[in-house]
Amino acid sequence: MDILVNFLRLVLLSMVPFVLAGQGTMLGGRTGVFNVAQEGIMLVGASLGFLVSYMTGSIFLGMVAAMASGALFGLALAYFTTNLKMDQFVIGLALFFIGIGLSTLLPKLVIGITLSPPLIPTLKDISIPLLSQIPVIGPIFFQQNILVYVSILVSIGLWYFLFRTQKGLEIRAVGEHPMTADSLGINTTSSRYWTTIVGGALIGLAGAYLPMVYTGTFTELMVMGRGWLAIALTFFGGWSPLPILFGSLFFSGVEVLAFRVQVIGSIVPYQFLIMLPYIATILVMIFTFGKSRVPSFLGKNYDREKRSV
């Protein structure tokens, strides 16, 4: 029983980067901007989040910096695609490259090369009074770090916003048929901008989670494909906040399982366990791709001056 409780606790703990990056991708995609720079943005978020926490001693400022850098990448993506009408995938790749470069360059310039890695204190668990005392459920759901709660609240908030408010309906219209939305007086440009910027901030925060919870330090390429997995998760979750939240449990479940089996030791060489999340994702894509609901204007750029889209 203890093993199971501990396992589920870890699954919830490890879902956070997937949830935040998935929701960030979803939000921009809902207005048609398909971000593929997750891996790069998460690296910058991890790098800058770590550096700022390390220099200032405040993990909160680190998070703010990670979100700001993600927002900046979102802004660049929005500008290049919405204003300059550049190919979303190509510009996303270019931003991904810049992200890789910046994430390794910054620590080298600021900290330099050290023998032992500089460390920041990792995020502490916050026990919710009373609720955390409930057996089984308490330790799984109510003794987690703050970002676990935040990621769940963000998911619910986004669901409420997109599916229960007028503004959310407008956002979804922009991603389905921007011309119609435009003719109804919805500002397609500003919609695409702010969703991509906020989405970028969430992705940046997802990256900062890795040094702040897992390692306490930044290592090169530490995101290890989680950014790309988040894209798969977003498709898996049909570009909807709640399915993405629940879908992330599968992704983190596989990750934790692979890690636990490694620790316990098994006849299977550990390298094949490391492969597991990626192979599992590919298998999941076989069964869910094509069936999942995608915003119809995803990945396209809307030109207001053209007669048709």
Place this chain on the structure above:
Amino acid sequence: MTIVKKILPYLIAVLASFVAAGIFIALMGFDVFRAYSTILFTSFRTPNGFIQTLLKFIPLVLQALAFTIPLTAGKFNIGGEGQMIVGAIGATAAGIMFANLPPILLIPIVILAGVLTGAIWGFIPAYLLYKFKINEILTTVLLNFVSFALIDYVATGPWRDPTAGHPTTITIGSNGFLPLLINNPPLHTGLLLAIAVAAGIYIYTSRTTGGYELIATGANPQAAGIYGIKVRRMFVFSLVLAGAVAGLSGALEVAGVQHRLIEGMQSNFLVLGLIIGLISRGNNLAVPFVAFFIAVLEVGASAMQRTLMIPVQMVFIVEALILLFVLLSDVVASRRKS
């Protein structure tokens, strides 16, 4: 005149990114002029510098082609890194298992093993695309991460070199080493093979019916399908060919440079290959020239890190900025037209 007009945006893009990065370098308190002269001229100052550049050029041009070949058909292969690693594994396995064969047999076997295993790695996303219509971008990327674990498994397995601290295999049979063009510093004959492949791909895509069908598929798959081109087969073919080319780059690294499998030997060739392919805008004639230029920058970057203590990633950012400015020049060009 037209060639000048074609190259001009590139020159401006390079200049703009040098200026942008230069401001950053100056703000960090480094000597900008010395940094740039190191980056640009290290390759040409000494024979060693030039040969280092050519050695970098080989994997870069092949990685870039592994990206541009499917791009011609409108498909994105972001898996050149995995295909290279698996190709290197295949080449190493062949070189160790058949170590006693004479060179005339072993060298082709090592190279072919790399090409074949790379092609198989490229076939997986191609098949998933063909059979289940799964977007190739994510599958090719995810297979890179699978290959990282695979190379670690092989390099720490039965063939592990116990004297090396880093996961590394024992060397392949010395009969499998590629002959050298120049002995000191060593430059292997893989260079000729890489140039031949680049020329072959260019001729294939621009002068043959098969290449034309590839271009037609990329330009408008629906129209191509109506005219009887088997579009989905073209996708598969282009991705498998890309895997083969990337696999070759892995085999050449093993047979020509390292003579063994080393974890991390793929360096950052994938990302540089993508940058080269995108700067070339998928034009296979431009790829070798851009690849050489990037190789010059990369060799210069290592020298700059050694002598001036500026991290190599600075140059990587310059390269990404060049790409960004080249892409922006398209926007400028299309605005002037309309």
